[in-house]
Amino acid sequence: MKRYFSQKICIISATLTIPSTALLCWLVMRVLYQQMPEYGEFVTGYTTWTAYYKQGDMTLANLYIGGLLGFFLLYAVILTLLSKKWSWLCGSFDRTWEYTAKQRESYAWFEDACFLILFSEFLLALICFVIEAFFGMQPWLEKLFPILQCITLIGVGIFTNFVRRCGKDPAKQEQIRRQLKKYMEWGQWLLPLSFLMLWNYEYLRDGAVIRLYQSTKMETAVLVLVVFCTLWNRAFFRKHRADLRPAISLSTFLSLAVFASWTLPNGTISGTPLEMYHYGEIAEPLHELLNYGVVPYIDTMPIHGVCDYFQAAVGKLLFDGTYASIEPAMIVGCVLIAMATAAVFYYFIDNKLLGLLCVLLFSLFGDKYYYVRWAFALPFILIVFSKKMRKNFPMLLWSWTFISILSIAWNSSIGGACALATLPMILWECFHEKGWKIFFRLNEKEVRKKILPWYIPLLILGICFIPMFFAILRYIVENSAAILETTGDILKEELASRYVWYATFGFGFSLLAALIFPADKEGGEKKLAWYALLFLLIFNLVIVRYTFVRTQFGERGIIVTTICSLFLVLLIFLPSLEKRFSLWTAGMMAFLFLATVLTRGSNLLTMPAKVFERDTISDNYTYATVEETGIPGLGDIYITETQKKELMNLNTLVNDLCRDKKVVDMTNQLSHYNILNRENLMPFSSTYNTNNKVMQTRAIEVLEEKQPELIIVAPAWQHDSGSLSTRNYYMYQYIQKHYTPCKYENIIFLTNDDEVRAQFEPAYEEFAELTHIEDLKMLPKAWGNEYLKEEETEPLNVDWSLLDTNATELGEDQYVLNAEENYFLYTFPENQDGSEIPFLRITVRDESGSEEPLKFQGVVYFMDEGKGVREAHRFTFDGSEGSFLIPLTTSPWWSYSDQIQSMLLDFVHRSLEGKQVSIETEFETLKPLEEQH
Secondary structure, eight states, rough: OOTTTOOOHHHHHHHHHHHHHHHHHHHOOOOOOOOOOSSSSSOHHHHHHOOOOOOOOHHHHHHHHHHHHHHHHHHHHHHHHTTOOOGGGGGOOOOEEOOOOOHHHHHHHHHHHHHHHHHHHHHHHHHHHHHHHHOOOHHHHHHHHHHHHHHHHHHHHHHHHHHHHHHGHHHHHHHHHHHHHHHHHHHHHGGGGGHHHHHHOOEEEEEEEEEOOHHHHHHHHHHHHHHHHHHHHHHHHHHHTTTOOOOOOHHHHHHHHHHHHOOOOBBBBOHHHHHHHHHHHHHHHHHHHHHHOBBBTTTBBBBTHHHHHHHHHHHHHHHHOOOGHHHEEEEEEHHOOOOHHHHHHHHHHHHHHHHHHHHHTTTOOOOOOHGGTTTTTHHHHHHSSSSHTTTTTHHHHHHHHHHHHHHHOOOOHHHHHHHHHHHHHHHHIIIIOOOGGGGGGTTSSHHHHHHHHHHHHHHHHHHHHHHHHHHHHHHHHHHHSSSSHHHHOOHHHOOOSHHHHHHHHTHHHHHHHHHHTTOOOOHHHHHHHHHHHHHHHHHHHHHHHHHOOOOGGHHHHHHHHHHHHHHHIIIIIIIHHSSSSSSSHHHHHHOOOOOOOHHOOOOOOTTGGGGHHHHOOOOTTTTEOOOHOOOOOSSSEEEEEHHHHHHHHHHHHHIIIIITEEEEESSSOOOHHHHEEEOOSSSSSGGGGGHHHHHHHHHHHHHHHOOSEEEEEEOOOOOTTTOOOOOOOOOOHHHHHEEEEETTEEEEEEEEEHHHHHHHHHHHHHHHHHOOOBBOOTHHHHSSSHHHHHHHEEEEEEOOOEEESSSEEEEEEEEOOOEEEEEEEEEEEEOOGGGOOOEEEEEEEEOOOOOSSEEEEEEEEETTTOOOOOOOEEEEEEEESEEEEEEESSSSSHHTTTTTTEEEEEEEGGGGGTTTEEEEEEEEEOOOGGGOO
C-alpha cells in the first residue's frame, strides 16, 4: 500500500473504521430486526416460534465485513487527499531496526530458557505420574505438586542465570551450552511417557479408585507410540549431534500435544437426549458403513461430513466400538488431531518456541464436539501459506488440491471456505508468476521424476472424489433451503458477555490488522501481505454462513477468530519480525496473540497437573454389563436405572418382540441405531435434519418404498421448540395417515402392521400428549404470511357457523369487542374428520383507528361431540394485527378424531375492550404438489 496509502493513513483509517462500522451496523440492524421472517414452506426452528428475523444475522455479518473494508478504504482515500495539505499524514508511526548479533544471541538464550522451563515442568508431572502409578501416593503428590513446580521453576531460573553469567568465556560458554543441550535432550527422551496418560482413566466410586475403558488395543497403540518416539529421538539427536544449540524433536511436539488436548472422559453414559443425538451423529455413520455397506455422502448424508466417521473409527480401532467407548474415543480422537496439528506446526513453522507454545495453548481451541470439524482448517492454512510450499509452485498446487479434497470431504462448509480463500494465491502464482510453465517441461526427465509421482495419485484421488463432490453439492442445496429457520438461534440474546462479543466479531481485528500490514512493505513481503488480506476477507465472507447461523454462545465464532489470529501471527507477522523489528507489527502481533490466549488459550500453569485428574461417579448411576442389559451395542457402562430400563425396553421391542420388522427411529436419539445394531433406512441421519420439503419428500419416498412396520417416536427429544409434527410437517402428515400409535412399556411407536397392532395397546392419548404443541407463540404469525398462502395452501370448503359470541356484531365479520376476554363459538352441522382439515387461517384487522397496536393472546379450542370446553384441547398463540395459520393437524387430538363438533376462538387482553375489529376465518388445505411452485 506504500504507493497509495502511508502507514499513518492506514492506522488512522483503521481506528476510525471501528466506531463507524459499529454505528452503521446499529443503525441498519435496528430497522432490519423489526421485520417479520417470511417462509416459503412449513419449517420450524427456535427462531420460527419467536418470529425472530434470523436472516438479519447474516445481513449483520456481511454488513460488518463490508463496513470494515468500505470504511477503511473511504477514510484512506479521504486522508490521502488531505495529506497534500497536511503533510504529517504522510510517513509512518513505526520504529524499525535491524537486529544486532548480541540481540540475536540474547533471544537464543531466552528461547533455550523457555524450552528448559517447559520441559522441566512437564517432566516433573510425568515423574509424579509414574510414582503415583506404581506407589499410589496421589493425595500427597497432588498437594505437594504446586510446591514442587515452584522449586523446579526456581532451580531452572538459577541454572539459566548461572549459564548467562558464565557465558563470557568462549571455551566455558561452549561447555555450558553442550551441558544445556544434554539436559534438554535428556528431557525430550522422557517426554513420550505422556502417551501413558491415554490408557489411564481413573474414577472415584464410594471412595475407591476404579478404572474404566480398559483396552488392550489402546495399550498396544500407546506402547507403539512410545517406542516410535524413542527410536525417532535416537535418530534425530544423532543427526544433530554436532549442533551447539539444543535441537527440538518432533516427538516433543507430539508428546506435549497429548498434555494439551487430553482430558478425562466422562465416566457415565452420555445419556441426555441431546448427547444421544450428537453422539449418534458420530457413531451411526460408521455403523451403517461397516454393517450395511452404506457409502458416506452417496448413499447417506453424514450431516457434518466424513469427520462424523473419525471418532467412531477411533472407538472401533482402539476400544470395543460400543456406545460406552464413545466417551474415550472422543478424547483420543481430539488427541490424535492435536498431534497431527502439532506435526504441521513442527514442519511448517520455523520458530519452534512459538510453534510449541501454540500447540500447548491452542490444541483444543473450541468445544471438543466442534473441534473435530475444524481439524483440517489450521493445518490447511499453515501448509499452503508456508514458505516451503510457496517457493515451489508444483508442490503448492499439489498440496492445495490434495488438502482441499480432504477438507471438503471432512467438512464441506469449513473445507470449502479454506479452499476458496486460498484460491486467489494459487491463481496468482499460477498465471501472474508463470508457475504453470513448469508443466510444459514434463519432457525433461528430472521434471517428470519430481512431478509425476505426486500428481498421478492426486489425479486418481480427484476422479474418485467426483461422485462424492456432486453428492455434497446436492446435500448443501437441499440442506441450505431452510437452514436459517430450522437451526438458527437468536444472536441478540447470546451477546450477553464481552467474551461472546469478541468471539462473534473478533475476526474483524485480524481483518483490520491485515489491512494495515501491507503499508510500506515491498517485494515478496508485500505480496504475502496481500495474499493474507484476500484470504481473511474471503474466508470470513464464506464461513459466516456457518458461524452466524448457530453461534453457540461464541463457541463457533471463537474458533474462526483464533484461526485468523494465529494465521497472521505465525505466517505473516512472525516472518516479518524475524527479518527486522517493527514496532507496529510487534504491537499487532502481541494484541492478537494475547487476546487469543485470554479467550481460548489453555492454562500452562495447571496443565501439568492433568496427570492427577480423576472424576467421581455419582450414586445415581449403576454399573450395567452387557450380560445384564442384553444389549451388546451399549457396552459395559455406568447408567441410571431409568435410562437402563428405557434402553432395555427399546431393545426388547425392536430385537425380540418385533425382531423381523423394519424400524425407523424418529426420536432424534441417533445413538439407538448403534446401540440396538439396527439399520437406518432413511437417506438422512435424523428427522431433526430433514428440515425442509425437499428432504422430507425424499424421506416419504423411502417410507413408501421400505414400508417400515415400526416408527419409534418416544422417548422423544423435542428440539428447537418443535415436535415431530411441526418440525417435520410434510413427513408427519404422511405418517399420521398411514400409521397408528401403539405402546410397549414407556416406548411409543407407530405401526402400519395389523399383527403389531393386535399385539400392543393403542396409544392415541400418549402420542397426542407427546406431539401436540399447545403454545405456538409466533408460529401462526410466521406461517400466516401471504407468500405461503399463495404458494402452498388454498381455501377448503367447510360448512360451519357462528353459534355464540360476547362481542357486538356490526356486520359481516365486523365486531366490537366488549370485554377483556372475547370468545367466538363456532359449530359444524356435521361432525368433522380432523385429518381432512389441515389449517385454520384467522385474519384480524383493527378497524377502530387507534394508534395503539392491536395485541392479544389468541386461543383456539376444539371439542369432540358431547364434550365441553373443559374437556377441549387447544392451541395458543401471540396475536396482533395480521394473518395467523393454525396448524391443526399437528395435533393427534385433531387429526385422529372424526367427531369434531365445535370450535371456540378466544382473544384475551385488557386493551381489547372497546376495539372495533374485523375477524375472518377459513379452513385451508395444502395444494397438490404439482400445483405448488
